[in-house]
Amino acid sequence: METVVSGARPTGRLHLGHLHGALKNWLRLQKDYRCFFFIADWHALTTDYSSPQGIQQSAREMVMDWLSVGLDPKQCVLFRQSSIKEHAELHLLLSMITPVPWLERNPTYKEQIRELVGRDLSTYGFLGYPVLQAADIIMYKARKVPVGVDQAPHVELTREIVRRFNQFYGPIFPEPEVLLTETQRFPGLDGRKMSKSYNNAVFLSDLPKEIEQKLGRMMTDPARVRRQDPGEPEKCPAFQLHKIYCTPQEIEEVSQGCRSAGIGCLDCKRVMIKHVVAEMEPFREKRAAYEKRPADVDDALAAGNRVAQEKAAETMGEVRSAVGL
Numbered sequence: 001m002e003t004v005v006s007g008a009r010p011t012g013r014l015h016l017g018h019l020h021g022a023l024k025n026w027l028r029l030q031k032d033y034r035c036f037f038f039i040a041d042w043h044a045l046t047t048d049y050s051s052p053q054g055i056q057q058s059a060r061e062m063v064m065d066w067l068s069v070g071l072d073p074k075q076c077v078l079f080r081q082s083s084i085k086e087h088a089e090l091h092l093l094l095s096m097i098t099p100v101p102w103l104e105r106n107p108t109y110k111e112q113i114r115e116l117v118g119r120d121l122s123t124y125g126f127l128g129y130p131v132l133q134a135a136d137i138i139m140y141k142a143r144k145v146p147v148g149v150d151q152a153p154h155v156e157l158t159r160e161i162v163r164r165f166n167q168f169y170g171p172i173f174p175e176p177e178v179l180l181t182e183t184q185r186f187p188g189l190d191g192r193k194m195s196k197s198y199n200n201a202v203f204l205s206d207l208p209k210e211i212e213q214k215l216g217r218m219m220t221d222p223a224r225v226r227r228q229d230p231g232e233p234e235k236c237p238a239f240q241l242h243k244i245y246c247t248p249q250e251i252e253e254v255s256q257g258c259r260s261a262g263i264g265c266l267d268c269k270r271v272m273i274k275h276v277v278a279e280m281e282p283f284r285e286k287r288a289a290y291e292k293r294p295a296d297v298d299d300a301l302a303a304g305n306r307v308a309q310e311k312a313a314e315t316m317g318e319v320r321s322a323v324g325l
Helices: 016-032 041-048 052-069 086-095 100-104 107-115 129-138 149-169 208-216 237-245 248-260 265-292 294-323
Strands: 003-008 034-039 076-080 144-147 177-180
Touching: 003 016, 003 129, 016 034, 016 052, 016 076, 016 144, 034 052, 034 294, 041 052, 041 129, 052 076, 052 265, 052 294, 076 294, 086 129, 086 294, 100 149, 107 149, 129 149, 144 149, 149 177, 149 294, 208 265, 237 248, 237 265, 248 265, 265 294
Parallel strands: 003 034, 003 144, 034 076, 144 177
Antiparallel strands: none
């Protein structure tokens, strides 16, 4: 089986953007690939180095969400990045050969500096986190990397680093390929990409009332200032959720209602909200069970750490020999 690697920063509870942008894809992949999914806790420090106190609890919350949506430790390897010290060693070696201009042109680097105001991101760790990301991927000889379109440049940078490493030291690593997720960009309540950092998220563990309240005030087509104003569905962030959750008939009806001003924005959103609430109900039940059995979460990570450690040790044996250490 080909190997797939992906990870997520421990930001705490996960939201709908995580579900549609990554987790649903992971659920499919775990059946057909050798999957390594990890808690990227070192990556969390690249932007939150001054306030690391919540990382441990956030990691637990995230893994609980992973298990609750259906990731199965018997089908995939779930592990903590910082528990596998070989990641740091490979990162160091890759940093020796990675040109700085490669990192400075990274579009995510520029976007986060612009969006995450109030944080000092002028650090080596933040500039160089794509090199650590490359180490995370190639440590397990991954052939596929499931990402959204906004993360595709990171995988391409990883491929460039692999080519440079193999040129210097021999063909140790395969070049990973992008495996794009179906939902490329999931809109938040304000129309931007859904993100906890932007305070525009609907969390998987939100209660039905919270989901209704949040999505009820989600941004719509700015042209619909008054109830009688016609709108254009494709300009409405909330309509993107309709296309994910609603039936074709419902989508057609709300589209016509929007363009003719035959339906108000709140009534339009209620059509979609009922589907979101229904989809989250089984998840909340499973999560409640895991909250009563926290040892199951610890056991899943401990088992995954052992498997990842064994593979990482094997890879780094090859790397040290190739580099001459």
